[in-house]
Amino acid sequence: MAAEFGVLGVVEARIDGRPADLGHARQRCVLGVLLVEAGRPVTPDQLIDRVWGERAPQRAAGALYSYLSRLRRAVAGADGVEIRREPGGYLLTVNPQTVDLHRFRRLMTTARAAESDRAAAGLIEQALGLWRGDPFAGLDTPWLAAMRRTLLGERFAAELDGNDVLLRLGRHGELLPALSAAVAEHPLDERLAGQAMLALYRCGRQADADEQYRRIRRLLADEMGSDPGAELRRLHEQVLAADPVLSVPGGDTRTPPGPVPVAATTVPTQLPADVRAFTGRTGELAALDRLLESPDGGEPPLTVALLCGTAGVGKSALAVRWAHRVREAYPDGQLYVNLRGYDAEQPVAVADALAGFLTALGVRAPEIPPGTDERAARYRSELTGRRMLVLLDNASSVEQVRPLLPGTGSCLVLITSRDSLRGMVAVDGAERVNLDLLPLPDAIGLLRKLIGARVDREPDAAAALAAACARLPLALRIAAELAAERTDVPLPELVAELGDHQVRLDLLDAGGDPRAEVRAVFSWSYQNLPEGAARAFRLLGLHPGETAHVDAVAALIDARPGEARRLLDVLSRASLVQPGRGGRYGMHDLLRAYAAELAAGHDAEADRRAALTRLFDHYLAGATAAMATLYPDGVPVAGDPDAARAWLEAERPNLAAVCTNGAAHGWYRHTIELAGTMFRYLDAGGPVAEAATVTASAVAAARAVGDRDAQARALSNLGRLHRRQGRLLEAAETYRQALLLYADLGDAAAEALVLRNLGSVDWRRGDYRPAADHYQRAGTLCRHLGDDAGRADALVRLGLIDARLGEESEAARRFGSALDLYATLGDRFSEAYVLSLLARLPHGPIPLEQAEAHLDQSLAAVRRAGDRTAEAYVLTDLAAIHARQSRFAEAAGHLRRALVLLRRIGDRASEGEALNDLGQVLHAAGDAAEARAQHGQALALAEEIGDRYEQARAHDGMAAALRDLGDSESARPHADAAGRIFAELEVPAAPAGEVTTVGR
Structure with missing residues (x-):
């Protein structure tokens, strides 16, 4: 029986044209996950996480087994469909073309490679016709919400590609209405604006095209503080000049006379420099070239290629050489990462590799998601529609590379590994090219390029040298460098000398492993180093980065920089280190392992420890000086802030490595101090996941030495990072641990701060009574300490709870008391905030105009200071005031600007609140469709982080918008959900103009 499956809408299955009974929502979630991962095993833990998120019941595994059993029965008898348990998890075997998602992606891949625009237009129309609504409609889990956003991004990219094709075909007239509607929905998308401008111009509406450009320029300036990109500016100039290049193409062509503009995007070019004196490998290069050819039957070309072979065989060199050869076919850029898969100490984590790629693709650090799955989804979204080459060097396993695969056929991934990575071939359709030792003529040819005519004068010795180097390019290069330096020694003598080293090395007892012979070459080269360079080489093997x-x-x-540079030059000439940009040096992983082995055998443990202590001291001193320059805290400090920021960014991976290695190997004080020093920088702009890793290392180090004060500080910092990531349960537990420590230490001031932070987590989760208890305790401590600022903050937070519970008079009393304290302290910023809270109460005692005036002053002050976080909060406060005054356009403008800032900062919880506020404002202004869209985004975010109150607000807003749009049937479940959650929280439904508390 034929089967068809769908996730691009309601999750459904049809067997012989009849709908299959897929059961309740949770069971359909299980099928949805399996359909997304069709042909790939999903572990039980992954299924539980994706189907329940953080709210998995105790017996989730049993429930999962029951759901899978029912799903097996539901699809029983369908041709080629099976759900079975594999060693790697549960696997859904199905023809991908029977799943609408995979068919959509295949159609888009084929369309982007089509030979004509007419063919491409037909394929894109088919692809978009598969969509029946929002993906996984009616199902909401954090993972499905993230995947839904990813897939909607893919659909939008497909629509943009389709617009380009239709414009090239001269179908601008029929396209214009849809473009106008899309621009209204996505007013800040430059590529879409360019398409609308071109369509307007070709329809004879030059003035309207000019106005379209001016509109997006104003929006970008107001909401993002930026100008249109170069492509859009160039198109505008062409429109004003009536450039003939914008005329309608004369026929079906893939290359129009005038460019169809695309949004200005970051184009990374991360490939390492091409390899000097590359020799041979013509067969392998040809094999790689053939992989890019489209197979028969119109299937798209290969998207994953593997280069496999032993260490030192030249996989990376070949990959880099070929990548440079084909880079022009990938105009949207090249990504590169050395995964260091065989480095026992420092393999690159998948999450870190994804963070690096997202940064290279232009994603701001605060916007990088915290989890690996979420990062992978954002990464796939960023690559959608781009033609990019991704080089993953030195991978050790399928698990290390699979999350780094794009979700689009327009990209090529090239992987190098010592492992055969069979799973990539079996599941991901990769093609493998195996590298053997260089053929002897090619090995001799490489020597000829490196040491010249001596090879032809002494061919037997050259052949013997190539054989002694196991015909491995790495060893050949090292041997050639030594031969080039010792021109006075005949080549046969050098070969004999190497032979003596091979005999003496007991490391050669390795069963013919060519890597053992490479070690002999390393030894030969190392033995010819001056003592200072030899010591430098050994100690470099200890560097953690x-x-x-x-x-x-x-x-x-322990040398002066000039002497260190001289020794590094010696090592560089011997090919034992590789010089890079900006005075940086790196080592091949085999050489690093060999150097560390030599250090363990030649240098006393005390000397090795002293060397690393000096290194860690250097990094700690550098970080301390850079942070003092960036954040002087009122003390004048000499230094260039730009240089300090550049140093921190360049050394950030090493600083993180020092912390993780220090915690693992006994440099506890360095880890504690370095993590504490870096925290403000990482919290403000570094990847949040990296900041969490560094801070967790500080927690471990403080525990190891029994420093409870340092442990409490690190836990408090870690709780903040968890809260920023939306990981509220982890944040609460971490804060509780810090609270216990501070209570035992008798640090009442720190205890009060943690109590307020813990209360804010409870507040976010809708646990108002525990939140109030924490705020009360914090306020009492602050009163005893004479901390009026802390006491005022606790009063404000308690007042917010009163306002949410509908106790207006008590809220007004607390806000008034806090206002008096802030006025006494001279804290104008906090004073303005409290005035706005008083003004926003249903019967507020403060005139809206008075609160607005104070907020305007605050906004000017925070903008002068460049404090984007505070600016976002003040803009949201102003929006609430303006909404109460029915100034909806101004309120929406403030909220859009605040959302840009909050996303840039990475404040995900506050983003959800602002989205709901914007939805309310738009609904009040009569734009129900856009209000529904904003509430939908808020709902996904609130469900992901567990913010129950914002979930209720989003459901309530969705219901109201849908009713206004005439869809009462769809509105009903949202209204029911909102009422249920409000009742569970024991709070009244959110009124129009309620007290909003973004970021506070």
Whole structure:
């Protein structure tokens, strides 16, 4: 029986044309996950996480087994469909073309590779016709919400590609109405605006095209503080000049006379420099070239290629050479990461690799999601529609690379690994090219390029040298460098010398492993180093990071920077280190392992520890100086803030490595101090996941030395990072641990702060009574300490709870008391905020105009200070005041600007509140459709982080918008959900103009 499956709308299955009974929502979630991962095993833990999120019941595994059993029965008898348990998890075997999602992606891949625009237009129309609504409609889990956003991004990219095709075909007239509607829905999308401008111009509406450009320029300036990109500016100039290049194309062509503008995007070019004196590998290069050819039958070309072979065989060199050869076919950029899969100490975590890629793609650090799955989804979204080459070097396993695969066929992934990675071939359709040792003629040819005519004068010795190097390019290059330096020694003598080293090395007892022979070459080259360079080489093997600046090397080897640079030049000439940009040096992973082994055998443990202590001291001193320059805290400090920021960014991976290694290997004080020093920088702009890793290392180090004060500080910082990531349960537990420590230590001031932070987590989760208890305790402590600022903050937070519970008079009393304290302290910013809270109460004692005036002053002050976080909060406060005054256009403008800032900061919880506020404002202004869209985004965010009150607000807003749109049937479940959650929280439904509390 034929089967068809759908996730691009309601999750459904049809067997022989009849709908299958898929059961309740949770069971359909299970099928939805399996359909997304069709052909790939999903572990039980992954299924539970994706189907329940953080709210999995105790017996989730049993429920999951029951759901899978029912789903097996539901699809029983369908041709080629099976759900079975594999060693790697549960696997849904199905023809991908029977699943609408995979068919959509295949159609889009084929369309983007089509030879004609007419063919592409037909394929894109088919692809978009598969969509029946929002993906997984009616199902809401954090994972499905993130996947829904990813898929909607893919659909939008497909629509944009379709617009380009239709414009090239001259169908601008029929396209214009849809473009106008899309621009209204996505007013800040530059590519879409460019398409609308071109369509307007070709329809004879030059003035309207000019106005479209001016409109998006104003919006970008008001809401993002930026100008249109170069492509859109160029198109505008062409429109004003009536440039003939914008005329309608004369026929069906893939290359129009005038460019169809696209949004200005970041184009990364991360490939390492091409390899010097590359030799041979013509067969392998040809094999890689063939992989890019479209197979028969119109299938799209390969998207994943593997280069496999032993260490030192030249996989990375071949990958880099070929990537440079084909880079022009990937105009949207090239991504590169050395995964260091065989480094026992420092393999690159998948989450860190994804963070690096997202940064290279232009995603701001605060906007990088916290979890690996969410990062992978954002990564796939960023690559949708782009033609990019991704080089994953030195991978150790399928698990390390699979999350780094794009979700679009327009990209090519090239992977190098010592492992065969069979799973990539079996599941992901990768093609493997195996690298063997260089053929002897090619090995000799490489020597000829490196050491010249001596090879032809002494061919037997050259052949013997190639054989002694196991015909491995890495060893050949090292041997050639030594031969080039010792021109006075005949080649046969050098070969004999190497032979003696091979005999003496007991490391050669490795069953013919060519890597053992490479070690002999390493030894040969190492033995010819001057003592200072030899010591520097050994100690470099101890460095925890991938590259080191010359200043760090100087600290490691206890030398002046000039001497360190001289020794590094010696090592570079011997091909034992690779120089990079900006005075940085790196090592091949085999050489790093060999150097560390030498250090363990030649240098006393005390000397090795002293070297690392000097290195860690260097990094701690550098971080301390840079942070003092960036954040002087009122004390004048000499230094260039731009240089300090550049140093921190360049050394950030090494600083993180020092913390993780220090916690693991006994440098506890360095870890504690370095993590504490870096926290403000990482919290403000570094990847949140990296900040959490560093801070967790500080927690472990403080525990190891029994420093309870340092442990409490690190836990408090870690709780903040968890809260920023929306991981509220982890944040609460971490804050509780810090609270217990501070209570035992008798640090009442710190205890009061943690109590307020813990209360804010309870507030976010809708646990108002525990939140109030924490705020009361904090206020009492602050009163005893004479901390009026802390006491005022506790009063404000208690007042917010009163306002939410409908106790207006008590809220007004607390806000008034806090206002008096802030006035005494001279804290004008907090004073303005409390005035706005009083003004926004249903019967507020403060005139709206008075609150607005104070907020305007605050806004000017925070903008002068460049405090984007505070600016976002003040804009949201102003929006609430303006909404109460029915100034909806101004309120919406403030909220859109606040949303831009909140996303840039990474304040996900506050983003959800602002989205709901914007939805309310738009609904009040009569734009129910856009209000529904904003509430939908808020709902996904609130469900992801567990903010029950914002979930209720979003459901309530969705219901109201849908009723206004005439869809009462769809509105009913949202209204029911809102009423149920409000009742569970024991709070009244959110009134229009309620007290909003973004970020406070």
